[in-house]
Amino acid sequence: MTPATRGGDLHYLSVCSQGFVSRIALADVAGHGEFVSAAADRLRDLLRRHADVWDQSDVVRELNDSFLKGASGGEYATALVLSHYSGSGELLFTNAGHLPPLWYHAEDGTWSLMLESTPYAKEIGDLPIGLIPGTPYTQTAVQLGLGDLVVLYTDGITESTDHAGEQLEKDGLLALARNVPSHSAVKAGEAILAGVEAYRGVAAASDDETLVVLQRSPSANGEAWPR
Numbered sequence: 001m002t003p004a005t006r007g008g009d010l011h012y013l014s015v016c017s018q019g020f021v022s023r024i025a026l027a028d029v030a031g032h033g034e035f036v037s038a039a040a041d042r043l044r045d046l047l048r049r050h051a052d053v054w055d056q057s058d059v060v061r062e063l064n065d066s067f068l069k070g071a072s073g074g075e076y077a078t079a080l081v082l083s084h085y086s087g088s089g090e091l092l093f094t095n096a097g098h099l100p101p102l103w104y105h106a107e108d109g110t111w112s113l114m115l116e117s118t119p120y121a122k123e124i125g126d127l128p129i130g131l132i133p134g135t136p137y138t139q140t141a142v143q144l145g146l147g148d149l150v151v152l153y154t155d156g157i158t159e160s161t162d163h164a165g166e167q168l169e170k171d172g173l174l175a176l177a178r179n180v181p182s183h184s185a186v187k188a189g190e191a192i193l194a195g196v197e198a199y200r201g202v203a204a205a206s207d208d209e210t211l212v213v214l215q216r217s218p219s220a221n222g223e224a225w226p227r
Contacts, residue, residue, distance in 0.1 A: 009154050009210040012044050014051040020086050026152045026212055027079040056083050060094045060137040067130045076130035089144045089216055094137050097128035099170055102177050106147030111178050116140045144216040156207035160200045168199055189213040
């Protein structure tokens, strides 16, 4: 997938040298314009250099510190980084101040938010990238079932407003997702975008909008791969 760097949104996909681990990242760099696009390029290059690293909590910590070293002041980004192991379907995710993914559970046909399992954490962590040097980041492992969907999005989606000025927000997006086709990542993505446009009505989008939809499905040799 060609990395996207237009505006402040960045999506990126890499596969490790052995072909078993796929890493998917979505980041939203604060602001707009060429200055922010350069910051997005820097994040992309850092992710590419870590394509073979499984422990992504360390990856995101280094991303944060490297981003701070290259910043000229005032730059920061929210980011969501996921690593999928094709052999088991295990998915690791690290959330650096980003909106939580939507998760469709194919086994029982339900949708939920994919949240970190750190209810008793005592230190401040998982802040957006580029704010504080040495910020700790955690990673959470979940098991994806065959047919499960994972939907990543930026705040340009959830901050869409209707005719009354009410924002869609993540709960509205989750409610919208419950009515989309679940058999195809492409069909689900198209339906979600159509639902967001219908919610917004005639109003134009006020921010960059990025949506990434992933699905775990069996490959030709029986192994499961994200698509």
